[in-house]
Amino acid sequence: MKIIRKFFKNIRQRLFAARIRSEIYGKIFPHLRQETNHGYPFGSDEEIVRMNMKAFLTTESTLRLMEQATNKMPKSEGDAFKHIMHRELQVVMWRYVKFAHERMQPDDCDARLIATHAPA
Numbered sequence: 001m002k003i004i005r006k007f008f009k010n011i012r013q014r015l016f017a018a019r020i021r022s023e024i025y026g027k028i029f030p031h032l033r034q035e036t037n038h039g040y041p042f043g044s045d046e047e048i049v050r051m052n053m054k055a056f057l058t059t060e061s062t063l064r065l066m067e068q069a070t071n072k073m074p075k076s077e078g079d080a081f082k083h084i085m086h087r088e089l090q091v092v093m094w095r096y097v098k099f100a101h102e103r104m105q106p107d108d109c110d111a112r113l114i115a116t117h118a119p120a
Contacts, residue, residue: 016095017102 027038032045042048066085070078 013095013098017099020099 027036028040028048030036031038031040032043032048034043040048042051067082070082070085072078073081
């Protein structure tokens with residue numbers, strides 16, 4: 001069973017990574033270069049950085065709001081809800097962590113050797 005679970009986990013991660021790469025290279029980059037308009041609410045590198053900071057702060061406050069709401073639930077239900085919520089959030093966040101770690105540039109790598117476009 002562990003082999004089957006690992007197989008499906010690997011497939012889910014590959015599909016996740018493919019979806020992220022597709023959006024980055026096929027939509028966000030062309031949008032930032034003004035080649036196409038994919039409806040993103042940013043149009044420059046500075047705007048996307050500003051939006052990322054705002055999204056980070058919003059995510060933090062949303063987590064605090066969920067914690068406050070669960071603290072006002074009946075204790076057993078709130079504890080069970082928190083368990084499910086944190087378990088599922090961890091699964092999703094680790095997919096992003098794994099993707100980010102796979103895409104990290106080594107500290108000692110010459111930047112001229114880094115590809116700037118997705119492989120075909």
